[in-house]
Amino acid sequence: MKSALIVDDHPVVRAAVRIVLQTEGFKDIHEVSNGSEVVPLIREYKPQLVVLDLRLPTIEGLDVLARIKANDLDCRVLIFTSHEAMFYQERCIRAGAMAYVTKTNQLQQLHKAIQAVMSGYTYFTSLSDSANTLNTVQLTEKQMIDQLSDRELSIFRQLAQGKANKAIAEDMHLSHKTISTYKTRTMQKLGLSSVVHLRDFAKRNQLT
Template sequence: MDSALIVDDHPVVVGAVRMVLESLGYKPVHVASSGVDVVPMIRAHAPKLIVLDLKLTGFGGLEVLERIRTIGLDCKVVIFTSADPEHYLMRCRRAGAMAFVTKSAAMQQLQSAIKAVRSGYSFFPELPVNNAGQSDASRDERESIASLSTREMEIMIKLAQGDSNKRIAQAMSLSHKTISTYKTRLMLKLGVSSLVVLREFAKRNGLF
């Protein structure tokens, strides 16, 4: 019987996802609440499937995906998140995820995604392509976000949420100086003048 790993820090979500996985025959079902714990748990339990949230403590979900791919761990990943698919879907796909389901969808959609992935197929919703209703400023902001690397995206979100350079450095196993460099680069790339403006930028674009 195939095992699975849920990576999410919300107990209610974990309970609901566990029910879906167990109904599909996955057993045992392991749980990690922090991105830092994912790689060690994959190595310890060798799950065939991972249901991964993107909004995590420690490493974010994008960083976790990158690490799984870089190390070459053999597991299929389904993203199950409240993060805006417009900013994250293609990033997740490029990083090796096989499915993307938003938490606002019915649990049946998660079940369908898991079935598809187990059978070797991908499961991604179509994104709207009509930008007619967006202002030039809004399009510029979204293009700026799209230009960020995975690590830049993760650090930007942590900064916008109010984490200090020291705390981010500890969570991501990086030096304080490295985070300071990323912070300066992000300010220039996004055209923001302060952390307050950065927070407004991130919130306006649904990044947290």
């Protein structure tokens, strides 16, 4: 019996993914809305497939991926997220994901990705065309973004969304001082001098 775990904090998205999985023959389907419960649930239910969002409360998807890999858990991970593939797909590939589908695509893409992964293949977005359309400034900025660690990128996005250091610290279960250090380091790496510039940088690169 094919089994799956859906990891997403939006009930409507989970319901849609469940329908797709059922159409693809999955009978044993479990759901969870935050990242901290994923590893224990994988151990408990042993799903063959994990459909994972990257934007999650408590622990973000990239951290979840790292924990799945570190614990050598036997499951196939399909990323289903609103995050731009240009900045996140390569990170997910390095972390062990077998597929990457953005939520802006038709659900047919999710069907195809599930079919590919369950057949032992990968399913990723071709980024060459997107990269070719970037101007020189954007290409340079993408290279700068690629140099950020997963945690730095996560904090960068949250700062760009207008979240305060204290709120980010609470969400990520880190100290205010740690977030402040990450903020300073990230802005230095990106050559930014203010939060206003940070937000402009994020908007320009579709990271808000």
